[in-house]
Amino acid sequence: MKDLDSAARGLLESARVAHLATADQYARPHVVPIVFVIREDSLYFPLDRKPKREDDWHMLRRVRNIETNGRVSIVVDRYEEEWSRLAWVLVEGVATIIESGAERDSVAAQLCDKYPQYRGGKLDGRPVVRVAVERAVSWSAS
Secondary structure, eight states, X not given: OTTSOHXXXXXXXXXXXXXXXXEOTTOOEEEEEEOOEEETTEEEEEOOOOTTSOSOGGGSHHHHHHHHOOEEEEEEEEOOSSGGGOEEEEEEEEEEEEOSSHXXXXXXXXXXXXXXXXXXXXXXXXXXXXXXXEEEEEEEOO
16 A cells, blocks of 8 residues: 555554445445454454344455455545545555465454444454455645
8 A cells, every 4th residue: 555645544543443345246235334454555354243134254245355355445534524624545455365374363363343333352363355455545635
């Protein structure tokens, strides 16, 4: 994400939520909010447990879309009533599901540091998704 200026990089690093867009084999879009962390030129998000759902993460539509078409887009934005503070960052890349290993464990720890709600083992045994960023663009009203 070397193409981003310091303000856009700061927005990515400080934002608490983003929106993930995936598409299935028929190009039908699917957008969901995610939590995430950044590492070098990759963005990671967890496939955590969903309330009121069967615990099979393979059944999530975003997972099925990634398995079919790994290309994703992610938007992080800042909205304020004072429109001179509006800003967004668009990240595009290829998503890979990481089920186990040192990278998954390290990212899970980073997610727990950023989001205290995950502490206490809530990500144990849960995969994370790595998005290898191919393109990042930003916009700011200021």
